[in-house]
Amino acid sequence: MLDEVIAQLQQAKRPVVLAGYGVVLAGAQPLLEQFLRLVPCPLVHTLPGKAAVPTAHPCNYGMLGMHGFYVANWLVHHADLILSFGARFDDRITGDPKQFAPHARQLIHFDIDPAQIRKVLPERKLAVVGHLRHTLAALCQRLQGSKLDFAAWHAEAAAVAQAHPSTYVRRPGQLQVQHVLEVLNTVVEQHTAQSGQPVVYTTEVGDHQMWAAQYLRLAPGWQFLTSSGQGAMGSGLPMAIGAQLACPEALVICLAGDGSLRFSEAELETISEYGLPVKVLAVNNEGYGIVRMWNHRFYQGRETGVIKRRKDWTLLARSSGFAHVDRLTAPGAVPAVLTRMVAHREPHFVELVTPYEECLPLMPPGKTFHDIIEAP
DSSP: OHHHHHHHHHHOSSEEEEEOHHHHHTTOHHHHHHHHHHSOOOEEEOSGGGGGSOTTOTTEEEEOSTTSOHHHHHHHHHOSEEEEESOOOOHHHHSSGGGSSTTOSOEEEEESOHHHHHHSOGGGEEEEESOHHHHHHHHHHHHTTOOOOOHHHHHHHHHHHHHSOOSOOOOTTSOOHHHHHHHHHHHHHHHHHHHOOOEEEEEOSSHHHHHHHHHOOOOTTOEEEOOOTTOOTTOHHHHHHHHHHHOTTSEEEEEEETTGGGGTTTHHHHHHHTTOOOEEEEEESSBOHHHHHHHHHHSTTOOTTTBOOOOOHHHHHHHTTOSEEEEESSGGGHHHHHHHHHHSSSOEEEEEEOOOOOOOOBOOTTOOGGGOBOOO
């Protein structure tokens, strides 16, 4: 089977690697980087597969799918071969499965579970069943000495990325989550360069989750924990608690929305009770932002139940025992607050009061690459 995989790779001109959370579960990140040294083709990742390769890896074009950047979806749409490592081909990445990767002559699916391979587009797949630490290692061994060059393919992708950049437009004077994440990247990288701490990001479910997947930068060994297929609102804060207990020396940062945080706000008291140095960044855009966007886009603008304005989050954090609490309404103080937040080893809660903003790009459910919405 692996010989067939290699034969397909040797014939391909536009291959794309699809990295899923199975890479992380298998502890196969080093093997994936070894594979990319042997087969230096473009890579895209699923939402939970963000930590499969470092963000700065030259082959990494980011997340694909419903809220993936244009270039990642373009790559898959124009690929002549897809190699999926530990991904499920769920509807959030395929859109309309009949139009997924239409030019790929084969979808090569590496997975430990044959049932996952049979679920979506089995008629187009070459299946490689097994633990990724074994199958990917064996593939790399067989590829030793190969000379594969995809520079022209990367050049095409780079041109597309330049023509279709991030849809985020900086609005001076306005607090925007994307800008906060860019500042957070710089602050965390500067801090860890000195401290050597590993970093674990967790997220709740919603706009902030998608922006985190788009804009957070992960260094080698860092983790990104998020609820993907189940969309479990309220899971991010408990995951942060578990991550901090499992890895006491880590810098653990939970990115939350004010909608999801309503499902797990009692865990703020747990963090305080045990003195866990979890950092919570709570985005307050007055309710369920991503549901609001869907209602505007697909359900005639209905807003029943999605607007929430009553909660005083900083008061809640203080009453839950947090000694370090900040509330930001403008971008000016963001660097200083985030620098102070990561510098100490105590719980810290930061409320980010932001206006409602659509999370783009968006490939509407059941649609395809050609239907991507890039602008409001």
